[in-house]
Amino acid sequence: MLKVYNYMEYIVANELEKLLASTEDTCKCQKCKLDITAWTLNRLPPKYIVSEKGRIYTRLGEQNTQFRVDVTRELTKAILYVNKNPRH
Ligand SMILES: [Zn+2]
Numbered sequence: 001m002l003k004v005y006n007y008m009e010y011i012v013a014n015e016l017e018k019l020l021a022s023t024e025d026t027c028k029c030q031k032c033k034l035d036i037t038a039w040t041l042n043r044l045p046p047k048y049i050v051s052e053k054g055r056i057y058t059r060l061g062e063q064n065t066q067f068r069v070d071v072t073r074e075l076t077k078a079i080l081y082v083n084k085n086p087r088h
Helices: 007-021 030-041 053-062 065-084
Strands: 003-006 048-051
Touching: 003 007, 007 030, 007 065, 030 065
Parallel strands: none
Antiparallel strands: 003 048
């Protein structure tokens, strides 16, 4: 089934897992991860695509470097923010 997806959500989730894997002092509970994801997505432009869910992952490698840098920069800020203001 084809649907409209915000491709940015998948990129942010993917990059967040990588960042969390390399940090020790960040809470990795579901609540904090979702807070970090929401904070980041509110600061990045959405990228809507028409696709089937399973096919989005295969496109993750095609993103350009600047795009990835922007996502990582906002995610890093979000992690710092949520670390200081955990909601649990
Ligand atoms: Zn937490």
